[in-house]
Amino acid sequence: MSETETTSILVIDDHPLFRKGVADLIAMDPGLRLVGEAADGESGVSLAQALAPDLVLLDLNMKGMDGLQTLKVLKSGEFDARVIMLTVSDSEDDVVGALRAGADGYLLKDMEPEEILAQLEEARQGRVVISDRLTELLARALREDSRPRSVAESGLTERESEILKMLARGYSNKVIARELDIAEGTIKVHVKHILKKLKLRSRVEAAVWAVDQGHR
Amino acid sequence: MSETETTSILVIDDHPLFRKGVADLIAMDPGLRLVGEAADGESGVSLAQALAPDLVLLDLNMKGMDGLQTLKVLKSGEFDARVIMLTVSDSEDDVVGALRAGADGYLLKDMEPEEILAQLEEARQGRVVISDRLTELLARALREDSRPRSVAESGLTERESEILKMLARGYSNKVIARELDIAEGTIKVHVKHILKKLKLRSRVEAAVWAVDQGHR
DNA sequence: ATCGGATTACCACCAAATGAGTAACTGGAG
DNA sequence: CTCCAGTTACTCATTTGGTGGTAATCCGAT
Incomplete structure (x- = not known):
């Protein structure tokens, strides 16, 4: 299996333990390859530029530049990396905000590991992946979007x-x-x-x- | 107690026509006697002091000193006249405000004349009289009153x-x-x-x- | 150690309130 | 005349609120 067949992944999360967990998870899938880790948004953006990964897994709540800002920077640049939010927040504001800012996916950290791997595969193929738990919330947000403001x-x-x-x-x-x-x-x-x-x-x-x- | 068996009444209302109507109404009842009329709060208070009527019929919306202020003055003094609000306003604020300020009754001008006379008789006997239409509103106000604020x-x-x-x-x-x-x-x-x-x-x-x- | 309370969760049953759908009549504005 | 807002009536399924329970857990006081 040549290196070009695998999906390169960059993880940006300020939680060392969580990065370790993700690394282990990625190691379980021969089709995925962890190419870098960052503990904050700034270094995350630098690494993304340097490594040009296929996928970026991005946490929302980080100190310093938060996930949403990081996402915007990543999406504003000339990268064509797909950015998947991987976070604990299931709040409507966060989900809607991230998707509006151009996130290519929004997964919750409490998902089953196998489920996460499956979703990453979907994401690699260009699909927008969203945790099942959030679909209902999303539907509501869309409805509210079209709701008259006065x-x-x-x-x-x-x-x-x-x-x-x-x-x-x-x-x-x-x-x-x-x-x-x-x-x-x-x-x-x-x-x-x-x-x-x-x-x-x-x-x-x-x-x-x-x-x-x-x-x- | 006293020389007369009749109930003396003072009417305070800035509407001449309405005072006329009340005067006619009172004349229909041999047990009631109109002893004075005032077109505004100030003169109403003076008359109340001078005449010491058994009942004061007081309008709420008057120019100058309004009904609520007048009511407070009447109730703050050393009169022991019973004050009955007789007005068109069925707003919760007005009703609750008047009763809190010590009104002994709250009747609506759109009541049937006989009903008003009946209620005045009740009031003379020391009962607090309130238009049927307002009881529900009042119940709600009381409930809200006792409602926790936090x-x-x-x-x-x-x-x-x-x-x-x-x-x-x-x-x-x-x-x-x-x-x-x-x-x-x-x-x-x-x-x-x-x-x-x-x-x-x-x-x-x-x-x-x-x-x-x-x-x- | 045991008692009692507060909290949380669950159940079944029943009456009332709610929301959706369909249909029709009226009076006024254009 | 037609359109629209407002009104009423009638079904029907679902939701809600109330009654009156049981039970497990935890915590503080006896």
């Missing part, structure tokens, strides 16, 4: 805005109906339309959104 | 706070269960306890409360 552009009618405000006070359909002196069924129709227009799935989400928006 | 004093456990945060993101029980990897039934129990501890009635109220509290 009542103005949400296309809500007068009546619907009025009812949304009441939702934001925690009122039930019954209470709203009594308050506006119309049938409860009508409220349900309005709420349904509000959810559709705002691309939300429940009155709770609508209430939270409205409160965030400052609709008191 | 998670700290709410007595929520770690787990409950954790779940409350998820409620504040609009998550359903099912999603929370998957996220925490415990049974959905368990989430329901936790939510029940949260509602009980926070004295709330639905997850929507809990979510709104949490967001207001800044629990992101």
Whole structure:
């Protein structure tokens, strides 16, 4: 097996133990070859330039230049290395931020080792790999992305805005109906339309959104 | 106690027409006697001192010294007149504000005349009278009053706070269960306890409360 | 060492609330 | 006249909230 058949990998992570773990893992797969390690973003970028690895495994939480910044630098340069985030954070902000910044994958450190190897293989073939646990979160983020940012552009009618405000006070359909002196069924129709227009799935989400928006 | 069996009444309202209406109404009841009228808070207070009426009917929205201020002055002095708010405002702030300031009653101007007379009779007997329409609102205000102002004093456990945060993101029980990897039934129990501890009635109220509290 | 509480997790059952879908009527604006 | 906002009514499946339990664990006080 010639050296060009294997996938060269650079690991950037400030945790020595974790780098060791990854090194062992990579050693288990004859198709992968660890060509360098870096403990921080700066040296990671230098190494990436010097070694031109096929894949970069990048941690998010590092002291100094953090993972996201490092990612941006790596992606801004003239490397064509694929960068896979390998981190513990499953927070929406981190995941979405990394993917928006051009990450080619986002894997969680708590994945099974075999699973990680399988995903790295996928990544080498040019696939974007993402931990299963995050797909749902990702779907939500995308939905929220397309969500209107204000009542103005949400296309809500007068009546619907009025009812949304009441939702934001925690009122039930019954209470709203009594308050506006119309049938409860009508409220349900309005709420349904509000959810559709705002691309939300429940009155709770609508209430939270409205409160965030400052609709008191 | 005294020479007259009738109840003396002072009306303070900046609306001449409305004072006229009240005067006519009072004239219909032989047990009531209108002893004075005032168009603003200042003269109302003077008249109250001079006439020492049994009841004062006080409007809330008046130019100059408004109804609430007038009420406070009346209640701070050495009068023992009972003050009944008679106004159009059914807003929670007004109602709660007036009652907190010591109002002995809160009646709405859109009540039926006979109903108003009946309530004035109740008031004369020392009862606190409040328009039926407002009782629900009042109950809510009281509940909110006794509501804990922070998670700290709410007595929520770690787990409950954790779940409350998820409620504040609009998550359903099912999603929370998957996220925490415990049974959905368990989430329901936790939510029940949260509602009980926070004295709330639905997850929507809990979510709104949490967001207001800044629990992101 | 044992008792009692607090916490966490689980269960089943039931009533009410919610959300989705479909259909239809009205009144006003264009 | 047509379109739209608002209204009502009717199903249906799902979700939620409440009741009333059981049980394991941990911790502090007796």
